[in-house]
Amino acid sequence: MIRVVLPAHLRALARVGGEVSVEVDGDVTQRSVLDALESRYPVLRGTIRDHVTHRRRAYVRFFACERDLSHDTPDVPLPPAVATGAEPFLVVGAMSGG
Amino acid sequence: MSSVRVLVGTRKGAFVLESDGRRKDWKVTGPHFGGWEIYHVKGSPADPNRIYASQSSSWFGQVVQRSDDGGRTWEPVDNRFVYDGEPGTHRWYDGTPHPWEFARVWHFEPSLTDPDTVYAGVEDAALFRSTDGGRGWHELSGLRRHPSAPGWQPGAGGMCLHTIIVDPKNENRILTAISAAGAFRSEDAGATWTPINRGLHSDVLPEPEAEVGHCVHRIAMHPSDPSVLFMQKHWDVMRSDDGGDSWREVSGNLPTDFGFTIDVHAHEPKTIYVVPIKSDSEHYPLEGRLRVYRSRSGGDEWEALGNGLPQKDCYVNVLRDAMSVDALDQCGIYFGTTGGQVYASADAGDTWAPIVRDLPAVLSVEAQTLP
Numbered sequence: 001m002i003r004v005v006l007p008a009h010l011r012a013l014a015r016v017g018g019e020v021s022v023e024v025d026g027d028v029t030q031r032s033v034l035d036a037l038e039s040r041y042p043v044l045r046g047t048i049r050d051h052v053t054h055r056r057r058a059y060v061r062f063f064a065c066e067r068d069l070s071h072d073t074p075d076v077p078l079p080p081a082v083a084t085g086a087e088p089f090l091v092v093g094a095m096s097g098g
Numbered sequence: 099m100s101s102v103r104v105l106v107g108t109r110k111g112a113f114v115l116e117s118d119g120r121r122k123d124w125k126v127t128g129p130h131f132g133g134w135e136i137y138h139v140k141g142s143p144a145d146p147n148r149i150y151a152s153q154s155s156s157w158f159g160q161v162v163q164r165s166d167d168g169g170r171t172w173e174p175v176d177n178r179f180v181y182d183g184e185p186g187t188h189r190w191y192d193g194t195p196h197p198w199e200f201a202r203v204w205h206f207e208p209s210l211t212d213p214d215t216v217y218a219g220v221e222d223a224a225l226f227r228s229t230d231g232g233r234g235w236h237e238l239s240g241l242r243r244h245p246s247a248p249g250w251q252p253g254a255g256g257m258c259l260h261t262i263i264v265d266p267k268n269e270n271r272i273l274t275a276i277s278a279a280g281a282f283r284s285e286d287a288g289a290t291w292t293p294i295n296r297g298l299h300s301d302v303l304p305e306p307e308a309e310v311g312h313c314v315h316r317i318a319m320h321p322s323d324p325s326v327l328f329m330q331k332h333w334d335v336m337r338s339d340d341g342g343d344s345w346r347e348v349s350g351n352l353p354t355d356f357g358f359t360i361d362v363h364a365h366e367p368k369t370i371y372v373v374p375i376k377s378d379s380e381h382y383p384l385e386g387r388l389r390v391y392r393s394r395s396g397g398d399e400w401e402a403l404g405n406g407l408p409q410k411d412c413y414v415n416v417l418r419d420a421m422s423v424d425a426l427d428q429c430g431i432y433f434g435t436t437g438g439q440v441y442a443s444a445d446a447g448d449t450w451a452p453i454v455r456d457l458p459a460v461l462s463v464e465a466q467t468l469p
Contacts, residue, residue, distance in 0.1 A: 043174045047158040051178045059157040093157040
């Protein structure tokens, strides 16, 4: 299982508390994790990445294992610790806006 | 006894204000969707418990919420607003071409007869419609495909389609307004559109009386006579007596004719309300005195209404979607400010009192009259 930590506003929207876990078949990448997340929580579609282009929204960042993965291409494998569930994949609202 | 529900959208959430027909004591609930910008909340005229809310943020984009119980509980519905085909470009602030990009829903206009049918006016300017209660959105792309569209330019708030009026006597006739393109009318339920800006004059345009390019801020209509329209333009208050084919200025004795909002009394089709704002860069009332102006003659002659409103040191703004009227026998008028106050008048504007004083900046106000 892949652990995902969502920002508070998206936890409220998805009506979840704390971390969520999703099952990913095949390679564990940004794309496969977000596909699984949106499949389980359809209300999150369009809030993290664009509906059509699937590009990350400008004020959303992806962190894991103390690294900023926001600019990695979506099909690059995530760190092994994320794939094993040892570390969560963090979806973060940028420190701006509001 | 009838009651009133006032739906308020703010920069940081939605609020629901409820009162009985006396409109003296109010129950305030919210914030709903705290932390999100709520550009507009509006109920269906056909089923007042069906309410649509536009929820958005710069972080997480657009969400659409729907309530079927008068705003007590909400359900997110579809938030996919995808332009029909290749969206092309419009003109950016500096005059260069800029790709059409969806930003947010500015305004929902539910059908007068079907709770599941609702129009959405969006930024970058386009008109969408859902016929299944918000579970799917489809662009009525004839508007965005108008030959003038590549020349449309955003107003200061973005290139937004902010006004949608469906003719109560002919639902195939729809009016929209876009900042800063102007007003448009469809006679075929949104398939094709005609600019209706003849008579508008905007000195900021190279051709001041151009067919499109005017920064129309709001259009209002009384349902008893859809041929009569009232407009608050960037500068100028305007009136049309032919459904928008032509306009004439009715600013009359207003102390300034800049403003954002305009509305019509529920029972007097020629009684209209505006909130004059000092200028296009000074978005606050003249002399720090918050005053609504009322005309009982459909424009030209205006009276100031300030009884109960702050008459010194008041420097708030009243945005285009932030005024509404109820339909009780004694018509109620409501408006919200960027300072977070929502004011109500239960006597058609003669006297005012705040319902709430300290909300986040108010973006929209919609009054519902309940049986």
